[in-house]
Amino acid sequence: MPRRKRTPERSSYPEYSESSASKKTTAEQFDPIDGLFDTYANNQSGMIESEGIGALCEDLQVDRADVRILILAWKMKAEKQGVFTKDEWRRGLKGLGVDTIAKLRKEIDLLEKEVVAPEFFEDFYSYAFEYNMKEDQQVDIESVCELLNVVLRPAFPTQVNLLIEYLKVQSDYGALNKHHWTSFFPFFKQVRIPNLQNYDDSIEAWPEIIENFVEWFKEKEKNV
Numbered sequence: 351m352p353r354r355k356r357t358p359e360r361s362s363y364p365e366y367s368e369s370s371a372s373k374k375t376t377a378e379q380f381d382p383i384d385g386l387f388d389t390y391a392n393n394q395s396g397m398i399e400s401e402g403i404g405a406l407c408e409d410l411q412v413d414r415a416d417v418r419i420l421i422l423a424w425k426m427k428a429e430k431q432g433v434f435t436k437d438e439w440r441r442g443l444k445g446l447g448v449d450t451i452a453k454l455r456k457e458i459d460l461l462e463k464e465v466v467a468p469e470f471f472e473d474f475y476s477y478a479f480e481y482n483m484k485e486d487q488q489v490d491i492e493s494v495c496e497l498l499n500v501v502l503r504p505a506f507p508t509q510v511n512l513l514i515e516y517l518k519v520q521s522d523y524g525a526l527n528k529h530h531w532t533s534f535f536p537f538f539k540q541v542r543i544p545n546l547q548n549y550d551d552s553i554e555a556w557p558e559i560i561e562n563f564v565e566w567f568k569e570k571e572k573n574v
Contacts, residue, residue, distance in 0.1 A: 382449040387439045398434040409451050410458060417500045418458045421465050424477045431481055466505075472535070475501060479531040488525035491517050498534070506538045516563050523559065533557045544571065 390402035398406065407414050426442030428434055434442075448454045465474045478501050482489045489497070495514045503510045513534065517523075523530075537560055541549040546568075551561060 383440055383443045384436070386443070386449065386451065387434075387436055391436070396436065398439065400432055403432060403434070410455050412458070415496070415500065418462055420478055420481070420500065421461045421474065422458055423481060424465075424474050425461065428481065475535055476528070476532060479528055483528070484525075486525075488527050489531070490525045491523065494526050494531070497531075502535065502538065509538045509543055512543065512567060513563060516566050520562065520566070522562065526559070530557060530559050533560055543567070 387398065390398045390406050392399050392402060403419075404414065407416075407419060410418075412418055422442060423434070425445055426434060426438040428438045428442075443449060443454065446454070446457045448457050465471060478497055479489060482493055482497060484490075495517055498510050498514055533556065537556065541547065544567075546564065549564060551564075556564075
């Protein structure tokens with residue numbers, strides 16, 4: 351009696367298709383944050399540079415000099431001015447919980463409110479200077495004045511106007527270091543202008559640039 355052929359057992363695994371597996375892998379690997387980065391990145395350098403940042407600002411509907419772009423760089427912990435690496439971009443957008451331009455546009459409007467909170471502002475204030483430092487660890491006077499306008503003017507408009515006026519006429523400093531920069535914020539918080547209330551150089555040792563500014567201001571007031 352001829353032996354009956356066995357019917358092959360049906361596999362319990364789903365049928366494998368190279369094309370379907372490839373599609374699945376591609377879908378799993380796609381990251382909208384990385385895709386958004388590629389929209390603005392320079393193909394040769396693999397980073398978002400000047401032209402890309404300009405396009406980003408246009409899509410976010412903000413000026414390049416807007417404080418919100420500086421705050422975004424702070425969120426990314428960007429190390430080099432005018433450049434965003436992919437790691438920095440990922441860190442910033444994932445931290446903000448956004449993966450589209452529309453979401454990022456809404457979020458950066460909220461950042462300006464967040465950064466003025468005392469627990470965040472001093473870190474942001476320090477970062478703003480470091481982000482603009484050159485290789486000699488200094489920032490030129492013109493750039494310092496721009497930073498003062500962007501970072502401190504909203505809280506201290508009168509003080510910032512006077513300090514910028516002084517910095518533009520003085521001849522002792524062509525650039526400032528971080529020690530100079532970090533002295534401005536506590537000085538503005540503590541000392542009242544125009545009466546210079548709470549200023550006493552015999553009690554607290556202010557940096558020379560602050561002492562020079564105070565002397566300049568006193569002379570200016572005499573001549574009014």
